[in-house]
Amino acid sequence: MKNKMIPLLLLLALFAVTAPAFGAEETVQVTVETNAAAVEAVQTNLNFVWTLIAAALVFFMQAGFAMVESGFTRAKSAVNIMMKNLLDFSMGSLAFWAVGFGLMFGATKTGWFGTTDFFLSGWTGPDGDPWVLAFWMFQCVFAATAATIVSGAVAERTKFTGYLIYSFxxxxxxxxxxxxxxxxxxxxGNGWLEGKGFIDFAGSTVVHSIGGWCALAGAIVLGPRKGKYGPKGEIRAIPGHNIPLAAIGVFILWLGWFGFNPGSTTTGDTSIAMIFVNTNLAAAAGVVAAMMISWIMFKKPDVGMSLNGALAGLVGITAGCANVSPTSSIIIGLIAGVIVVLSVVTLDRLHIDDPVGAVSVHGVCGAWGTLAAGLFNMEGVTTAIITTQLIGIVAAFVWAFGTAFILFKTIDKTIGLRISEEDELLGVDIVEHGAHAYNDFQTIN
Structure with a gap:
């Protein structure tokens, strides 16, 4: 009997030894799955936080635009500049909520525009996807940026009602x-340019050139400010009233761009490091190049051109900030700094009055940045890539300039776009808003 019990005892002993191992393996598997879920949850939450912080930085750029535009124009237009920047964000937010977001990101079968998600219908209450809200907020501040670019180009001579319609x-x-x-x-969706491999990571063309070409249309339809050009076509400078304010505005925009470009990842990961570096280097290079070329051309290092050089470098790197090297970003910024000075001078010679250089900074340098994203692509440069970039640049100009020109002309022929010559002499602040920016003094300059 004892001999018969030995195999049974051995079997029980083996089970006793191996049973914990089987249980441990199951426990390890559960732990791995639990840890993976926890890591994913942390990453998801970080993506939300980073995207919304970046959105807040881009929103703060509205203050930068307001300061730059106000500083580069006359004191009698400062209130109007502030009101336009306040309202183009406010009107723009409502417009993007109701219609724009759906057209831009709704489902599409054609690749031309979206047909769903109007009025934020993609988020369906408490049980809806919260990412839709975070993504909408980030894209909303981008839309407002495109609209506010026009404000400076049409400054000092535009009816406020006409500008509100334009912003919407x-x-x-x-x-x-x-x-x-x-x-x-x-x-x-899936846009037709996107399908061709178009590179515009954070919007050199999508945001800046679109805004810049709309600004060009507005400046042409409005015509120049009174006194800007003499009877023989001579160019007369109309200095801005507060260059320190403009300089602070540029620094705020530079800060905001650290949300604009890195935030376009919508992901809190290591990829944002290179984008931060590229953004900063391009801006710095733009300043140096604009200062040097203005020094050569005007015999003095021009402060206005240098400030716009920073913005030119920032706009120039926006398309390729995620796919070019830091060294390439410096080259892109240097070229942008030269381009912005030459463009400002050229537009002035064409009698296109752009008080703050918005067309040159955003339209022209946005086009350069989009081309540069293909020319300096770290993964390789091909004829197909360059061709696609050029197609995108041309499409943006035709679409934005064409539609904006029609819009400004329509406003001009209906409710009127430009204030009268007498009102322009008094100042758009007092005429349109009944207020002075600086109540301790009044001036027609």
Missing amino acids: VVCAFIYPIFGSWAWGSLLN
């Missing part, structure tokens, strides 16, 4: 349609 239409229609061509798949 740009954020509801002009900006989102092109955005859907280039960025539609970021949520639901």
Whole structure:
């Protein structure tokens, strides 16, 4: 009997030894799955936090634009500049909520525009996807940036009502349609330019050139400010009233760009480091190049050109900030700094009055940055890439300039776009808003 019990005892002993091992393996598997879920949850939460912090930085750029535009124009226009920047964000937010977001990121079968997600319908209450809200907020501040670019180019001579209509239409229609061509798949769609491999990571063309070309249309339809050009075509400088204010505005914009470009990852990971570096180097190079070329051309290092050089470098690197090297970003910024000075001078000679250089900074340098994203692509440069970049640049100009020109002309022929010559002499602040920016003194300069 004892001999018969030995195999049974051995079997029980073996089970006793191996049973904990089987249980441990199951426990390890559960632990691995639990840890993976926890890591994913942390990353997801970090993505939300980073994207919304970046959105806040881009929103703060509205203050930068307001300061730059006000500083580069006359004291009698400062209130109007502040009101336009306040309202183009406010009107733009509502327009983008109602229509623009759906046109830009809604589902599409054609690749031309979205047909869903109007009025934030992609988020369906408490049980909806919260990412839609975070993504909408980040894209909303981008849309407002495109609209506010125009403010400086049409400064000192535009009716406030006409500007409000423009702001709404740009954020509801002009900006989102092109955005859907280039960025539609970021949520639901798949734009036709995107399908060709168009590179515009953070919007040199989608945001800045669209705004810049709209600004060009507005400046042409409005015509120059009174006294800007003499009877024989001579160019007369109209100095801005507060260069320190403009300088602070540029620094704020530079700060905001650290949300604009790195934030376009919508992901809190290591990829943002290179984008931060590229953004900063391009801006610094733009300042140096603009200062040097203005020093050569005007015999003095011009402060206005140097400030715009920073913005030119920032706009120039926006398209390629994630796919070019730091060294390439310096080259892109240097070229942008030269381009912005030459463009400002050229537009002045063409009698296109742009008080703050918005067309040159955003339109022209935005086009350069988009081309540069292909020319300096770290993964390789091909004819196909360059061709696609050029197609995108041309499409942006035709679409934005064409639609904005029609819009400004329509406003001009209906409610009127420009204030009268007498009102312009008094100042758009007192005429349109009944207020002075500086109540301790009054001036017509």
